[in-house]
Amino acid sequence: MCDRGWVRDFRGQWEPPLFWIIFLLGAVGNLLVVWIYTTVRHRLKTMTDVYLLNLAVADLLFLCMLPFLAVDSIKGWNFGISLCKIVSAVYKINFFSGMLLLTCISVDRYIAIVQVTKAQNLKKKRLFYSKLACLGVWTFSALLALPEFIFAQVTDRNGQVLCTLVYWNNAFNRTKILVLSLQICVGFFLPLLVMLFCYSVIIRTLLQAKSFEKHKALRVVFVVVFVFVLSQL
Template identity: 45%
Template sequence: MYGIIFSIGLAGNGLVMLRYIYFNRLKTGTDYYMLNLAIADMVFLITLPFWAASIVRTWIFGKEFCKVIYGLYKMSFFSGMFLLMSVSVERYFAIVQAPSAHRHRSKTVWISKISSLGIWVLAFLLSVPEFIYSGVKEYNSEKNCVIYSDNIQSLNAGLKIAQMASGFLLPLIIMFFCYSMIIVTLLHARNFEKYKAIKVIIAIVIVFVVFQLPYNCVMLIKAFDNSTQCHTSKTIDFADDVTYSLACLRCCLNPFLYVIIGVKFRNDLCKFFKDLGCMSQEKFAKWSTAKPSKRSSFAMETDTTTTFSP
């Protein structure tokens, strides 16, 4: 599972990063959020082969590297959540507060740069416990990279609650509010693509909840689990493995939900392959779409902060 997620996620997020670099698309606030989201997903994906190797065999990479991988994994997790939240906030202002957003459009790029940097700093600070308390523990002659301390139960409980509140509940609440207001605005808009935009928004929220909520629930159960029964412990561990794999799978879906479904991205991708000589002019004309109209919905483009026209 980790191998599949790593391969697909690396390809999808790699194309996103390549597109922004090749076409110099870093011109709007959303562009910077999307690029940073791809970087966060890439950092997260890079940690998966090490966890896979540890599961197949044992942790052979040493104590210090355990801290690095654990810390990077958690930092990329938090940064990804906060960046998704930032995208929803920017879309809210661009669509719901369209007149105000248009007046302050020149500031959006500067704000996105500062906020992206702030997100990475905040993600690092929230990941400090992983850098401090992670290490290699030996169980039944097998070494594992885990978090441990003298009071592991209270430490785990405190970490899981804090991380779930800041890394899942807060982004979920803000995303739900922003996208709800966006849907209301789109329903009152004179735009023939508004229902497509609403479907995309609903898909984004559903994917976020379906792939993140189960893992966060299991994480919370593990934090307060005091059971000494072997069957209960195995059941929770199995649930942890399954839900964690689903949460990892979301990294593969981010490029498709937030960028690749955008018209501009598809056109850029076709042009990139045509420039490389991998696509003929006939196929380029067939697969690339017509230039979107100025009245295209912001939610459908996903890679522009053009003010929505009601």
């Protein structure tokens, strides 16, 4: 049987420095992205620019929660129930918004590369549509993270204060199963299926092309896929 005391000691020893490294590197990288898009380039030129800026903002929100998680891994949760709910919800908002924004990027690349005629017709309105899509992403992500805000509680387990989800007591844990199933299906698997479809068609289209620009676009696709895989680790 796993010794929970050993697990707590391990977390307290290794998680805080890891969290601080992620915090520092992530803050520098994402603030640089925000600075480039808001100061150097002065304006957002493409739909992908809008999505990447929103991805950076989502990551910065998550990074603001890491100091709380670092302290929690050492001393337990000492920040009260309000911050427990906020940190839990922001963590999920970051995850879902990241998934959905990467999905938006895949759809944008699909339209630009595969549906070229449609892309030309929508050229003047693409920035407007991208901002509208981002508004929808943030709203939908907040709704998917609402259970964290509702069920996150501060509990005492064997003398350790934890910030954890406490679902309503009902037969067969129906509330927990329903919430997790909805979040996983709508917030992960559905965006994943959309991305798989878009990128499979994009890669097939680019492999059939011989122009330099097409192959350059293929490299961009692989970078986006790599970022997606890295974000799920």
